[in-house]
Amino acid sequence: xxxxxxxxxxxxxxxxxxxxxxxxxxxxxxxxxxxxxxxxxxxxxxxxxxxxxxxxxxxxxxxxxxxxxxxxxxxxxxxxxxxxxxxxxxxxxxxxxxxxxxxxxxxxxxxxxxxxxxxxxxxxxxxxxxxxxxxxxxxxxxxxxxxxxxxxxxxxxxxxxxxxxxxxxxxxxxxxxxxxxxxxxxxxxxxxxxxxxxxxxxxxxxxxxxxxxxxxxxxxxxxxxxxxxxxxxxxxxxxxxxxxxxxxxxxxxxxxxxxxxxxxxxxxxxxxxxxxxxxxxxxxxxxxxxxxxxxxxxxxxxxxxxxxxxxxxxxxxxxxxxxxxxxxxxxxx
Amino acid sequence: xxxxxxxxxxxxxxxxxxxxxxxxxxxxxxxxxxxxxxxxxxxxxxxxxxxxxxxxxxxxxxxxxxxxxxxxxxxxxxxxxxxxxxxxxxxxxxxxxxxxxxxxxxxxxxxxxxxxxxxxxxxxxxxxxxxxxxxxxxxxxxxxxxxxxxxxxxxxxxxxxxxxxxxxxxxxxxxxxxxxxxxxxxxxxxxxxxxxxxxxxxxxxxxxxxxxxxxxxxxxxxxxxxxxxxxxxxxxxxxxxxxxxxxxxxxxxxxxxxxxxxxxxxxxxxxxxxxxxxxxxxxxxxxx
Numbered sequence: 001x002x003x004x005x006x007x008x009x010x011x012x013x014x015x016x017x018x019x020x021x022x023x024x025x026x027x028x029x030x031x032x033x034x035x036x037x038x039x040x041x042x043x044x045x046x047x048x049x050x051x052x053x054x055x056x057x058x059x060x061x062x063x064x065x066x067x068x069x070x071x072x073x074x075x076x077x078x079x080x081x082x083x084x085x086x087x088x089x090x091x092x093x094x095x096x097x098x099x100x101x102x103x104x105x106x107x108x109x110x111x112x113x114x115x116x117x118x119x120x121x122x123x124x125x126x127x128x129x130x131x132x133x134x135x136x137x138x139x140x141x142x143x144x145x146x147x148x149x150x151x152x153x154x155x156x157x158x159x160x161x162x163x164x165x166x167x168x169x170x171x172x173x174x175x176x177x178x179x180x181x182x183x184x185x186x187x188x189x190x191x192x193x194x195x196x197x198x199x200x201x202x203x204x205x206x207x208x209x210x211x212x213x214x215x216x217x218x219x220x221x222x223x224x225x226x227x228x229x230x231x232x233x234x235x236x237x238x239x240x241x242x243x244x245x246x247x248x249x250x251x252x253x254x255x256x257x258x259x260x261x262x263x264x265x266x267x268x269x270x271x272x273x274x275x276x277x278x279x280x281x282x283x284x285x286x287x288x289x290x291x292x293x294x295x296x297x298x299x300x301x302x303x304x305x306x307x308x309x310x311x312x313x314x315x316x317x318x319x320x321x322x323x324x325x326x327x328x329x330x331x332x333x
Numbered sequence: 334x335x336x337x338x339x340x341x342x343x344x345x346x347x348x349x350x351x352x353x354x355x356x357x358x359x360x361x362x363x364x365x366x367x368x369x370x371x372x373x374x375x376x377x378x379x380x381x382x383x384x385x386x387x388x389x390x391x392x393x394x395x396x397x398x399x400x401x402x403x404x405x406x407x408x409x410x411x412x413x414x415x416x417x418x419x420x421x422x423x424x425x426x427x428x429x430x431x432x433x434x435x436x437x438x439x440x441x442x443x444x445x446x447x448x449x450x451x452x453x454x455x456x457x458x459x460x461x462x463x464x465x466x467x468x469x470x471x472x473x474x475x476x477x478x479x480x481x482x483x484x485x486x487x488x489x490x491x492x493x494x495x496x497x498x499x500x501x502x503x504x505x506x507x508x509x510x511x512x513x514x515x516x517x518x519x520x521x522x523x524x525x526x527x528x529x530x531x532x533x534x535x536x537x538x539x540x541x542x543x544x545x546x547x548x549x550x551x552x553x554x555x556x557x558x559x560x561x562x563x564x565x566x567x568x569x570x571x572x573x574x575x576x577x578x579x580x581x582x583x584x585x586x587x588x589x590x591x592x593x594x595x596x597x598x599x600x601x602x603x604x605x606x607x608x609x610x611x612x613x614x615x616x617x618x619x620x621x
Binding site for chain 1 (some may be wrong): 362368416418419420421422423424425426427429430431433434435436437438439440442443445518519522552556559560562563567592594595597598602603604605608609
């Protein structure tokens, strides 16, 4: 399917090829390995913070698969996170199940099914229209869940936590590591090349024999499973869930911001973005508790102006500082 | 049947505001390919301009519309010229992130300056209404709709009748050809963004007449603008008007017959159906 010339083109348009900078991936794996020791520090603050980073990294990796690799920019991937969180709550409320693994599996299954059913009509839409459709799905699903009592309705649903609380941390870690591994594997596979071919030119990809609909729906299903798994664990760790929390705007926008910050369409970009953004946010939060969100907004504006294609893009720039400045000029009018 | 007409009228009256909100959003998106997530915060700033004039100098909010438009036009012009123009040719996600940051910045700056408490504009005619048969029409809402129609008509006249308007439409068709014909794209983009934020400011004044004011008031309208753009078709003035009114009607009927909690869901499900059946919007062109 992917001829040699296609691969060469991909290496030109991508940031050092389809996977992105390989050292960034190694560093990400190393950082993930180090994060495994966090619960043994017995510091509640750090454990919560890092579970948050892992959660957002997972959401961002999931978004990156459909928004970054396939080029179908979803503005509503939070819907799968919310569905995952709701699944967790329903399992406890109606079936008295507090098993993390079971919650993850059921949530991922429900989300994948949803992506499959919605994917066929929605993924036919191009560009902006797909984005708006996904936003519509997210908002509509939130309202519908908030109006169905069996699903928790508009109220707060509590979930009994497992006895060993750090289980939630390890579960989130495993999901994040699996998502990173899956992205890496996909990016190097025929499937990944098909996705990038769809992103670059869907018609051309179809002519080359890529069954675009099948690949797009499949990519969205995997993306949905990542988000739903993170949502299921989040709900358990949180101990309760309501639909404004499950479908929070932050859970929708932050993963996108993180992927862009790290580098869209690279394996390690979302993880890098999740760490950098959380680090910025936490620093501002501790230094300027009153106005940290204001500074956060300003930081985003500055970062975009100087790193319009993300941090990993720096590794792809040739020609030192002058090359960097020249590359920025390409986006001006 | 009376109830039916009452809901229909309520929907149409609400739709005027949605149309103006969506008009600026659609213009910026359609012409420059920028999804302006700060549109809601521009709307909020416009509303606070009206509030400041009303509270300090007792200026009627309807008279503040041009003031808010001009203030926000200048603001938007500067934002585009000195910030967004530097990355406007990058992929759409870049400007998406940039305007997200901008919106965080503006909302929180407003929180510092105006504080978080809920404010409102109560004019002498705020509670007044008249009856049309069994249908009750509040004066404020009627004048809001009239103002919205005037703003939309002026915008259409500007885009079709003036040299700058024609340059804007030419640039949206083919930026290279427009440049060769002597259009200064950087300046023109700044004007387009200025118009977009000016319209958001004007919409903010209209919103301030019927809704309460607080720094995050613009966000629900941002989402409505998204939907209206699709219903009407991107970058089209008539489309924004039709889409806005249609959305208003949908929302009014949805909240009456299906439940207040589900009013947005109804509109959004309709949106999805429209998207699937007719992806370029009701008023959109066949090719896109």
